[in-house]
Amino acid sequence: MPPAVGLAVVLDVQAVPFLKLLRECVELLRSIVDPDEQDTAFHITMVNKLAGFGVIDVLSDLIRCPDYDTRMIALACLILLCHRHHGRQAVSNAGFVDKVVAQLDELASKRRGWRRCTAEEDEKKFLLDLLRSMFFRNERIRLDTADSELIVVLLKVRDSTVPGNDAFHREVERCLRSVLGPPPPRGQASSNKEYGYQRSFSVPAHRGRQAYGWDYVHQRSASRHPFAQATQVALTPDRLESHKHSSKTLQCYDGTEALSPAHFRPELTVSSNASISGAATGPPTRGGGGCGRFYVRSMLVPLRSDETHELRTVQSMRQVSARTLANVACSFLNSWKPCTIYYGISADGFVRGVILNKEEKDNVRTGVDFMVGNLRPQLTSSCFGVEFVPVLRSAADPPEDAVHFVVEVRVR
Numbered sequence: 001m002p003p004a005v006g007l008a009v010v011l012d013v014q015a016v017p018f019l020k021l022l023r024e025c026v027e028l029l030r031s032i033v034d035p036d037e038q039d040t041a042f043h044i045t046m047v048n049k050l051a052g053f054g055v056i057d058v059l060s061d062l063i064r065c066p067d068y069d070t071r072m073i074a075l076a077c078l079i080l081l082c083h084r085h086h087g088r089q090a091v092s093n094a095g096f097v098d099k100v101v102a103q104l105d106e107l108a109s110k111r112r113g114w115r116r117c118t119a120e121e122d123e124k125k126f127l128l129d130l131l132r133s134m135f136f137r138n139e140r141i142r143l144d145t146a147d148s149e150l151i152v153v154l155l156k157v158r159d160s161t162v163p164g165n166d167a168f169h170r171e172v173e174r175c176l177r178s179v180l181g182p183p184p185p186r187g188q189a190s191s192n193k194e195y196g197y198q199r200s201f202s203v204p205a206h207r208g209r210q211a212y213g214w215d216y217v218h219q220r221s222a223s224r225h226p227f228a229q230a231t232q233v234a235l236t237p238d239r240l241e242s243h244k245h246s247s248k249t250l251q252c253y254d255g256t257e258a259l260s261p262a263h264f265r266p267e268l269t270v271s272s273n274a275s276i277s278g279a280a281t282g283p284p285t286r287g288g289g290g291c292g293r294f295y296v297r298s299m300l301v302p303l304r305s306d307e308t309h310e311l312r313t314v315q316s317m318r319q320v321s322a323r324t325l326a327n328v329a330c331s332f333l334n335s336w337k338p339c340t341i342y343y344g345i346s347a348d349g350f351v352r353g354v355i356l357n358k359e360e361k362d363n364v365r366t367g368v369d370f371m372v373g374n375l376r377p378q379l380t381s382s383c384f385g386v387e388f389v390p391v392l393r394s395a396a397d398p399p400e401d402a403v404h405f406v407v408e409v410r411v412r
Contacts, residue, residue, distance in 0.1 A: 002079050004370055011296065015399040024366050026062065029055065030077040033087075044086045056081075063099050068119060074124040082133035092134045097150075099205050105153045108160040121168060124157060128175045135178040142179070150179060165247070180323070203357050294389045295351045295406050303342065303349055308332070310341040313352055317343065317364050317407065325409070332411040343392065344406040351389035353404030361405075368409060386411040 033046065050056050065408035079094070104127050107120055135142055175403035193287050291407040294299035295301070305311050314320060321342065344354040356364070365386050372384050391404035 004201050019067060019070070023067070023073060026059070026070065026073045026077060030073060030080060033077060033080045040084070043084050045082065047087050047090050050081075051090050051094075056090060058098055060094050060099060063096075063103055068123070069090040072123065072126060075130055077114055079126070079130050079133055080129065082136070085137065088134055088136065094133060097131070097141065100127050100134075101153050103127055104131075104157050105279060108153070108157045121161075121165075125168065125171055128154075128157070128171050129141055132178040134174045134246065151176070154179070170330060231305075281303070283384075295353070297351060297353060297391055297393050297397055298403070299351050301349050301351060303345065305347060307335055307339050308339045309350070310339075311345045311347050312341070312343050313346045314343055314354060317354055317356065317360060320367075322367060325368070326375065329371070329409070329411050330375070333379075339411045341411070342406060343409070344404070351391060351406065355402045356388065356407070357403075357407050365406060385411055385412070 023147050033050075059074050059078055062070055065071050065074065078091055082091055104124065107124055107127075110120070154172055154176055160171055161168050161172075225319075303309050303311060310332075312320075325341070328341055346352055368384060370388050372379055372381075387408045387410065388405040390410060391406055393400065393404075
């Protein structure tokens with residue numbers, strides 16, 4: 001790698017007098033990563049070197065560089081990197097999707113009336129091209145990031161364009177098709193229009209968000225599919241005492257224990273004076289009776305994503321894509337084993353939780369029912385279940401009003 005390119009990874013590079021040098025380094029890097037002049041082995045080696053030197057992270061920061069020319073050169077370099085699969089994986093793993101979407105949202109939010117700005121339009125095209133390149137034949141990034149918020153930003157970019165600019169509208173449509181993936185076979189759709197979300201490629205533009213959002217799921221499925229069978233029971237001292245000899249036990253993961261197999265769950269009980277929103281009067285003890293389950297914030301659980309478990313960290317259930325949930329659920333159904341999808345547990349097994357109120361819980365149940373109702377062949381209601389397991393804060397956490405849950409979608 002030329003020494004000049006190494007200067008691009010210098011921290012805290014200021015605009016002057018290093019801006020010209022930085023621009024030349026990125027321009028040189030763009031000529032190096034040209035896929036037309038390299039074979040696959042050289043491309044893989046070069047991408048690994050760039051990732052090891054931190055050059056890809058620098059290019060990620062240059063997307064929001066104040067200098068327009070530097071931004072455009074960096075985008076062109078990233079697009080060339082994404083022309084092959086190994087480069088696409090490296091760029092997508094560096095968190096480029098969120099930064100590209102944020103930059104598109106910022107450009108689309110600028111109010112210029114219907115006055116056309118060629119520079120901003122060219123930058124939008126480069127950002128759309130980079131986004132489309134990252135999603136091309138990249139199913140993993142599609143499952144992780146193709147949510148309703150991304151669709152909304154793309155539709156916002158299209159709606160903010162000057163009317164009559166058909167070429168730019170076609171660029172947005174191509175990007176949408178790459179993000180959403182190929183449409184399902186036409187033969188699978190029924191004649192009575194059951195598949196609301198499967199025809200999202202042919203519906204008008206203003207319906208793109210409803211096709212994947214939880215609000216749209218709630219409206220469409222309220223009159224079509226039964227609600228999930230979920231009952232909330234208050235955890236009171238009297239009820240704990242009445243279930244003292246029940247076979248159901250209060251289960252919690254003990255953070256002090258070593259990692260165990262995923263199916264192992266230590267059984268714990270709490271005092272009858274314990275409150276579900278606060279700590280117990282004494283530490284949990286093994287044995288005894290109880291009802292329900294709970295997690296403790298920041299506790300390490302013996303779970304990892306495998307053939308029967310899927311762990312996903314989300315800040316809000318609105319970030320969950322119905323398409324992603326359907327794909328994961330179908331893969332679990334094909335395994336013929338009881339499986340569970342956990343929302344609110346990180347990939348490394350730490351409990352985070354998701355803030356949910358009553359309305360959001362109903363939306364989640366309705367969304368799962370809608371997804372189940374659109375799977376073929378038809379499934380019974382016992383194949384899926386939704387459970388909201390409360391997450392208790394530890395003694396070191398400050399008091400808070402919001403209630404956190406781990407959302408468990410069970411596939412049987």
